[in-house]
Amino acid sequence: MERRATVIQDYTPLVVPGILQTEDYARATIQAVSRTVSEEEAAARAHGRVKRQEILSGDHPPSLSAVIDEAVLRRRLGSPETMRGQLDHLWNVAGWRYGEVLVIPTGGWNHPGLEGMFRLLKVPETEDGTILYQEAGAMGGVSIDPALVEEHIALMSDLRGLALPPSSHVP
Numbered sequence: 782m783e784r785r786a787t788v789i790q791d792y793t794p795l796v797v798p799g800i801l802q803t804e805d806y807a808r809a810t811i812q813a814v815s816r817t818v819s820e821e822e823a824a825a826r827a828h829g830r831v832k833r834q835e836i837l838s839g840d841h842p843p844s845l846s847a848v849i850d851e852a853v854l855r856r857r858l859g860s861p862e863t864m865r866g867q868l869d870h871l872w873n874v875a876g877w878r879y880g881e882v883l884v885i886p887t888g889g890w891n892h893p894g895l896e897g898m899f900r901l902l903k904v905p906e907t908e909d910g911t912i913l914y915q916e917a918g919a920m921g922g923v924s925i926d927p928a929l930v931e932e933h934i935a936l937m938s939d940l941r942g943l944a945l946p947p948s949s950h951v952p
Contacts, residue, residue, distance in 0.1 A: 784836055788903035790937050792848045804831045806867040809859030845880040848940050851887040883944035894940050
């Protein structure tokens with residue numbers, strides 16, 4: 782689906798979105814959530830996540846908007862070097878002409894994204910143009926139900942409204 786998308790909007794509250802993870806960060810994330818995964822399996826899964834990024838460097842990359850919670854930037858996964866590499870990568874993505882990384886500041890209020898991650902993909906060949914993907918743990922699902930898609934389009938708009946302006950993300 783991502784390969785056919787012209788726009789990808791991703792909200793991930795706990796970790797960096799998979800499509801933006803460095804290989805070291807992806808491996809650390811996989812190992813943190815699965816106690817039974819071997820080093821080899823974690824490395825293979827991490828490589829697969831990084832391979833997804835190929836669509837971002839083609840001739841006609843999709844527009845990418847990633848919304849994350851500030852805690853994602855502060856939560857250490859892997860070594861300090863792993864986190865530095867991941868933060869540097871996010872900073873680079875934020876500078877791409879077709880990419881943005883928006884950060885919802887940590888605060889004492891609830892916000893509408895507490896149910897978890899979701900991704901909206903604009904895919905021209907679908908009836909209304911947008912596909913919803915949601916994930917919880919090892920389970921994920923796709924929906925083209927117009928009501929559910931519209932609800933998540935509105936949710937993404939609300940989350941973007943809570944995020945800091947892009948100019949305030951300077952390290």
